[in-house]
Amino acid sequence: MRYALYNNLTVALPNLEHEFDKYNRKSLFGSSLEAAYQVFASHGRWDQAEMEKTLGPGAFYLTMIRNPLDQFQSFWDYYQQYLGSFVVGVNLPHISLTQLVQAIKEGKYLQEWFRGVMLHDLGLEKHQITDISAVQQKIDEIDKHFQLVMLAERFDESLILMKEALCLNMSDIVYIKLNSRHEDRKSKLTEESKQILEDYLYSEKMMYNHFEQKFNKKLKDFGQERMESELKLFHYALETIKVKTSSYLMFVMS
Structure with a gap:
């Protein structure tokens, strides 16, 4: 989080709780389907396909x-x-x-x-x-x-x-x-x-x-x-x- 702050990166955060359950983009805080995120650093159940939609290729x-x-x-x-x-x-x-x-x-x-x-x-x-x-x-x-x-x-x-x-x-x-x-x-x-x-x-x-x-x-x-x-x-x-x-x-x- 410190690195993201200092480098002006957009962080994917959970919408309601302090962590994600099974991750999907709709559970992101203040998100839109078009938003671009550079960092995902939260606890939650992994879903590779959903993560690729969030971070894009090459993450x-x-x-x-x-x-x-x-x-x-x-x-x-x-x-x-x-x-x-x-x-x-x-x-x-x-x-x-x-x-x-x-x-x-x-x-x-x-x-x-x-x-x-x-x-x-x-x-x-x-x-x-x-x-x-x-x-x-x-x-x-x-x-x-x-x-x-x-x-x-x-x-x-x-x-x-x-x-x-x-x-x-x-x-x-x-x-x-x-x-x-x-x-x-x-x-x-x-x-x-x-x-x-x-x-x-x-x-x-x-x-x-x-x-x-x-x-x-x-x-x-x-x-x-x-x-x-x-x-x-x-x-x-x-x-x-x-x-x-x-x-x-x-x-x-x-």
Whole structure:
């Protein structure tokens, strides 16, 4: 958004909510069918045909995915007070993470919130999440249309690759880290629970493994020494903006 503002680009925004459901041009804020947009940077379900109508030919497509186990833990930390209501034989809304994983293993968990979230956002229908053929077809489709699939676990390296691909400056990608969970507050999974979830989240793990391999190939092509040098400069820029922001906040508060 900052880059779009500084470069006077038109951004596609949702009409009513803070995100799109399944994207189509009619859900754009203040849009007309003839309007030209240069940037789409919102959360929503992907529809390639509709996106091409919005951005036109030659657009650069990128997205970000996350290790499914990490995403499951994050969902759990956020929604845990509600999940017991969806487990057979549990009368309380709150259950432990271990209890939830065991319920998944025994087929007693009745809500599919955590399963196939990323694939669904990328256009796969919920009933196809366990259809390996459909999953592979979706992976191939993403591979065809997206020039860069970033990894949340390799966020800074992802930004450097994005900067290179889009010919951005370092100042275009600096950020301030907000709303991140502290390590001591993150839920822990046993090795047994991890294996159960690996099976449960197999489709998304399949997608993640594919794009992790492609990501590592891009890193290799970029060059290790070059990436280390870029990251050193980037982290210096992040620390600088953090200090400046902190000083500004202290000035405002005083």
